[in-house]
Amino acid sequence: MIKILHSRLESPRKILVVFGKDLPFVPDFTITAESAPEVLRAEFAPCSRALEIVSYCAHAGGFRFELSEKNFPNICRAGGTDYYLCGNFNNWGAAIGDNKWKLKRDGDVWHIDVPSEVFADRRKKYLFKIACPHRWLEPRPDSPNVDRDAEGNLNLRLAPDKTGKNLVEVYLKADFDLRGGSHISAPQISDTISEIDKLPVMLTMDCEEPLGAHIENGDTVFTAFAPRADGVELVIKRIDGEAYESFEMKKIHRGVWQARLSGNLHGALYGYKVRGRNLDSLTAFEPDKLIADPFARALEKSSGLGFVVDAKTLPRPRKRFNPPHWHDLVILETHVRDLLKNAPAYIDPSEKLGFAGLAKWLKDPDCYLRRCGANCIELMPVHEFAYEHPAEYQWGYMPVNWFAPSSAYAQYPQKMSQLAEFAELVESFHAAGLAVVLDVVYNHLGNPNSLLIMGKQYFFETAIDGSLMNYSGCGNDFRSGTPVGMRLILESLKFYVEHFDVDGFRFDLAELLGVDALKTIERELKKIKPSIILIAEPWSFRGHIANALKETGFASWNDGFREFAKSYALGGGNVDGFRHFLGGSAGGVAAWPAQTVNYIESHDDMCFLDRIAQSHDNPTFEDERRYKLGYAFALLSHGIPMLAEGFDLIRTKHGLNNTYLNGDVNALDYGRALRRTGVGDWLRRLVKFRLGAQAAALRLGHPASGGFFKFFKDGESNAMGALYNADSSLRAKKIFAAFNPSIFEQSIHLEGFCLNSFRQIADIDRFEHSGLADMRLEPEVSALNMPPLSVAIWIER
Secondary structure (H helix, E strand, O other): OOOEEEEEEEEOOEEEEEEOOOOOOOOOOEEEEOOOOOEEEEEEOOHHHHHHHHOEEEEOOEEEEEEOOOOOOOOOOOOOOOOEEEEOOOOHHHHOOOHHHEOEEEOOEEEEEEEHHHHOOOOOOEEEEEEEOOEEOOOOOOOOOEEEOOOOOEEEEEOOOOOOOOEEEEEEOOOOOOOOOEEEEOOOOOOOEEEEEOHHHHOOOOOOOOOEEEEEOOEEEEEEEOOOOOEEEEEEEOOOOOOOEEEEOEEEEOOEEEEEEEOOOOOOEEEEEEEOOOOOOOOOOOOOOOEOOOOOOOEOOOOOOEEOOOHHHOOOOOOOOOOOOHHHOOEEEEOHHHHHOOOOOOOOOOOOOOHHHHHHHHOOOOOHHHHOOOOEEEEOOOEOEOOOOOOOOOOOOOEOOOOOEOHHHOOOHHHOHHHHHHHHHHHHHHHOOOEEEEEEOOOOOOOOOHHHHHHHHHHEOEOOOOOEOOOOOOOOOEOOOOHHHHHHHHHHHHHHHHHHOOOEEEEOOHHHOOHHHHHHHHHHHHHHOOOOEEEEOOEOOOOEOOOHHHHOOOEEEOHHHHHHHHHHHOOOOOHHHHHHHHOOOEOOOEOOHHHEEEEOOOOOOOOHHHHHOOOOOOOOHHHHHHHHHHHHHHHOOOOEEEEEOOHHHOOOOOOOOOOOOOHHHHOOOOHHHHHOHHHHHHHHHHHHHHHOHHHHHHOOOOOOOOOOEEEEOOOOOOOEEEEEOOOOOOOOOOEEEEEEOOOOOEEEEOOOOOOOOEEEEEOOOOEOOOOOOOOOOOOEOOEEEEOOOEEEEEEEO
């Protein structure tokens, strides 16, 4: 007898059955379910389906292997990317770069044909994977032939006795019911009874109705999406009511439940109880648990219910703000409470916890955010996030709702003040001339997790055994590719643009959303705000998509830049790296300069000072110089510079690595700047220079010409000079910058270039936009002698 390994519903009327080996004929099938549809016919799946499902099939005297987005998520379709077949039959990574194992491209599909003798040993378990020179591609975790090793790595199995004739398509006379348990068997040829996986069909389910609570013709309509539920109960507490009321919701079509109550119930609290049968590990129903609506516009608290919000009461910006062009941005990444805790201003203690306090401080001309020089603020997550007590400190990366501004940052969350307070905060930023980018987390959810109960397998990536995938490192990976999943993301993003006039978003672990989802987001948001700023953290524990994002309008956090800048500040690095990163990572992660976000520190991990200093609490003279050298490299490179909060305070977290719960350590120490006024002043002047008219050559809105940069060095030294606009292709002044990260004086040969027509505006200790009055660095003949650990800048007269 031949085992059935797997069966899944691929359309409402078609089941794919995977057998343990090739079949001699197509058998008859029996389906067991509460309302089992009749079988119309069964036939072997075509070879093209086998390639999509298990990534190989028997083909022309051997086996054909195929790579596409259907079986390997997040491949890069950009030209110049080569892929190789790797496995235990060709020494895995040794095959990378070997043309014998290189896949041929045919449109958006890559394939390779391998002779059958390579897999002649029928006793052996052959494993394979696809790789490019810098990355192993992860196969779909629900592939029938996936093989997880002891370290948790996913590979694919090839068996010579499974050549495609082990795949059978069974066609049905009627649509399949997705709710209950169901099984399929083939008694003629197998003694296996296989549970039918309904995921492929369930993932196509959609809802055309507005989801959440809406006021319609004087009534309040509640609409919920729970694809495998047996029933949904609406629980509501009216403003003037003392008790909760329950109403059974009506199923209006597949997965969609609705209730209509008379009257405008604005301000009422509501939630759902979702009933269903947990017949397998692919559902997580808790029928007695009251959960918040994931489409609620405001929550009473992170573990509480949502409010009914009449759309007419939602904020609307009085005037739309136009952010700077991408190439003119300098971003400051910051956290609401890090700014406020030690703020040198009178702010009522009740306001210091959130939106209201920051909005109040922003009206003060001496507010730190007005003085540091950045023209764009990137706020760490402000969506409703999990907390035990509203006063506790969190970074906010465990969201529980993607519409609601955080109730922890509101003064009166029981009255929905978070909506008006966040609107006032954004307006205050704009009044100060600062664009607002929100750090958003759409790759996973925190607890309580309403979506897990409403549709575990629909909303979250799962393995065949029903376990949640965890490439986010947070226990659950959101499934963005479903219609309602994508709708949830898009509608929440549009909500923040339309009602609060937010200027952009930075997507946490964007690799888990995937390039296609990010393209959809870009297209839809630009319809509302063409100037929208879109930034991706282009990695996860699964992979890296910065190269693929070159095809899009997204900028990417550049981790390569971060590591090079640290190495260079410590005297390492190399000439090629200097040219590459200072030049905007052209040919790397950026197709145009502003597609790379250049940073040397962020909220994650240690501060830059802590990574480079001998003493983070009492940095030495050399530590301070290295610190300024690193930030100078970021601010003088092509791309979007991103500064960390407190960059001009020479911030330290005392060597601590992961401080996501440590508000005392993260809070900015404004007094620290008073102890090192020279360093802070120098850095702020550098930011001002970056954004000034003299520095247009630093802010290209298009790829640089081939002769735009001219670089200078001397022998094996890593001291470097860079001339910007060397070919005069830009109508802007030329800039010359020189760096010496060595602890010794170094000479830079200028080779036919003369600084006589330039004026020096900065060295490592001074910064004067009008030019240094004395003690300037002067070239000796054709060489420039740079002091140890130094930076110097010249501008064309």
